[in-house]
Amino acid sequence: MHPTKRRDIILKAVQEEGKVEINEMSDELKVSAMTIRRDLVQLEEDGKLIRTHGGAVLPKPLITETPFSTKQSRQTEQKKLIAKKTLPLIKAGHTIILDSGTTTLELARLLVTRDDITVITNDIKIAAELSDSQLKVFVTGGELQNNIGALYGPQTHQFLKNIHVDMFFLGAHALDLKAGITSPTFEKSLMKQLMIEAAEATWLVADSSKFEQKAFSKVCDFDHLSGFITDENVSDEVKEQLFHYINII
Structure with missing residues (x-):
């Protein structure tokens, strides 16, 4: 599978679920955990998600003062x-x-x-x-x-x-x-x-x-x-x- 298509699948998953786990995506896409980590690094550099321990989540806006x-x-x-x-x-x-x-x-x-x-x-x-x-x-x-x-x-x-x-x-x-x-x-x-x-x-x-x-x-x-x-x-x-x-x- 081409990396671009794989990253689109990962991004869609995180948009639907709010987060993804490296191990789960590795099993689903039948690639190594290291490959998924590299994909997450690239997606984070593109500003599309934020990596966490063991996975990634959607970026959240900075919060402001609340009355x-x-x-x-x-x-x-x-x-x-x-x-x-x-x-x-x-x-x-x-x-x-x-x-x-x-x-x-x-x-x-x-x-x-x-x-x-x-x-x-x-x-x-x-x-x-x-x-x-x-x-x-x-x-x-x-x-x-x-x-x-x-x-x-x-x-x-x-x-x-x-x-x-x-x-x-x-x-x-x-x-x-x-x-x-x-x-x-x-x-x-x-x-x-x-x-x-x-x-x-x-x-x-x-x-x-x-x-x-x-x-x-x-x-x-x-x-x-x-x-x-x-x-x-x-x-x-x-x-x-x-x-x-x-x-x-």
């Missing part, structure tokens, strides 16, 4: 369960940073009954959630990002550069094994990087829908994290690769 009202209605149960699993990590006397986002907001809702920690956040909705608690709460200050509720800008940067905390709970816009944790803007990535630098430990809290997504600006690689708390829908393949770098709950 709070939209994010709040997505993966709600997963976010609540992630927050419950996160809670035992926070010990009496800890000072923590809660990143802006709906998963960290669920964690804040569980912290309302506590009175033994200090919380720092750049999210006005998290701050409002904690306003009637007995916790010591610091808000970073800065310019408000409309429709999102996050604070940003030079004032926020200066605040973060002058603090040191026990733990940072990092929210994520997009996760990818190769690209790492990414964010829609340079500004968002810088904010998260400053929070990582301020913390003794950083735990990523994100549901499985964020995987195989890429956004514009890189925050960090997975090996910069202390751990990752997610839902059970993360694939075994992803878990296996991440176990080399971080703890996974």
Whole structure:
């Protein structure tokens, strides 16, 4: 079979199924796995697919910032369960940073009954959630990002550069094994990087829908994290690769 025809068959398969496996295509087309790998390399260079461990998937567009009202209605149960699993990590006397986002907001809702920690956040909705608690709460200050509720800008940067905390709970816009944790803007990535630098430990809290997504600006690689708390829908393949770098709950 001519390579062009073989690659057309592979591309059609990935378009119909969303992904292909090297071994399956090798058996179907009666060629070696190495031949299929070369085909996938060429198709990736042509921008028609993205290679993964053991196969390939369709390329996905970069994700953009999502309004709070939209994010709040997505993966709600997963976010609540992630927050419950996160809670035992926070010990009496800890000072923590809660990143802006709906998963960290669920964690804040569980912290309302506590009175033994200090919380720092750049999210006005998290701050409002904690306003009637007995916790010591610091808000970073800065310019408000409309429709999102996050604070940003030079004032926020200066605040973060002058603090040191026990733990940072990092929210994520997009996760990818190769690209790492990414964010829609340079500004968002810088904010998260400053929070990582301020913390003794950083735990990523994100549901499985964020995987195989890429956004514009890189925050960090997975090996910069202390751990990752997610839902059970993360694939075994992803878990296996991440176990080399971080703890996974």
